[in-house]
Amino acid sequence: MSAWLPAAPCTPGACVEPAGSARTAPGALLRLTAVLALLLTGIALSPLGHRIPAVATRHWCRWIVRAAGVRVRITGAAARNGGLLLVANHISWLDIPLLAAVRPARMLAKAEIRHWPVAGPLAARGGALFIDRDRLRALPDTVARVAAVLRSGGAVAVFPEGSTWCGRAQGRFRSAVFQAALDAGAPVQPVRLRYRLTGGAGSTAAAFVGDDSLPASVWRVVSARGLVADVEVCTVITPGTHADRRSLARAAQSAPPYLAPAHPVPVARVLSHPGQDTPPRPAAAGP
Secondary structure: OOOOOOOOOOOHHHHOOOOOOEOOHHHHHHHHHHHHHHHHHHHHHHHHHHHOOHHHHHHHHHHHHHHOOOEEEEEOOOOOOOOEEEEEOOOOOOHHHHHHHHOOOEEEEEHHHHHOOOHHHHHHHOOOEEEOOOOHHHHHHHHHHHHHHHHOOOEEEEOOOOOOOOOOOOOOOOOOOHHHHHHHOOOEEEEEEEEEEOOOOEOOOOOOOOOOOHHHHHHHHHHEOOEEEEEEEEOOEOOOOOOOHHHHHHHHHOOOEOOOOOOOOOOOEEEOOOOOEEOOOOOOOOO
């Protein structure tokens, strides 16, 4: 790994704690089977591409997270049309379907994901833009490809920290990818992700950090009880409000909460188990 690559100090041993209680092995295995079934369905349907309605994709991504036993609370709404750079802090592999539940987008992903079982083929067929993080010289080409997607009216989802963090700490948004939004004249929509327990206390059980393996992380999530994913969609940053990528990156990381229009349609709700919605609860303070 190159010295210039961003890295978090978080490790599974030091940072990751299981949720308050665990499901039985049969229950966790059932949830794991449901997640795999949904992923395989996505791979089978991916050749249909843009013929699948965006609303169906969003629901499918929510079902993946819900099938893993994690409740989802989304507040705010993303721009639905036109080019959009969707940026978020990065904690877990769950972040990927959570962002797609906000708005389906082409994911900017590290090249290693190509070789992940199930998720790799799904990412490739879903149009992911892969970046070789070991080659600094490849970065301008990656920025150009992201800008081209934005100019064409597509959305691109990015985790600008460049590494996963446990959620109790957060990395700095790297500025390179924001150049693509400047070059394309596209808006930026920040999203804040947080995992907690049902009672409100922050949790690191969903974190996928350091040398943690994907199978171990997935099993920890499907085994946990009471995990909630809070997804806060922040106010969109319109083109022309920032002169350079560093300023734009700082603004995205400190963006205020979403400001609802004068006559809003309710968009915040708690999604618990499939087929069961519960009233929204106030977000708890961070850990």
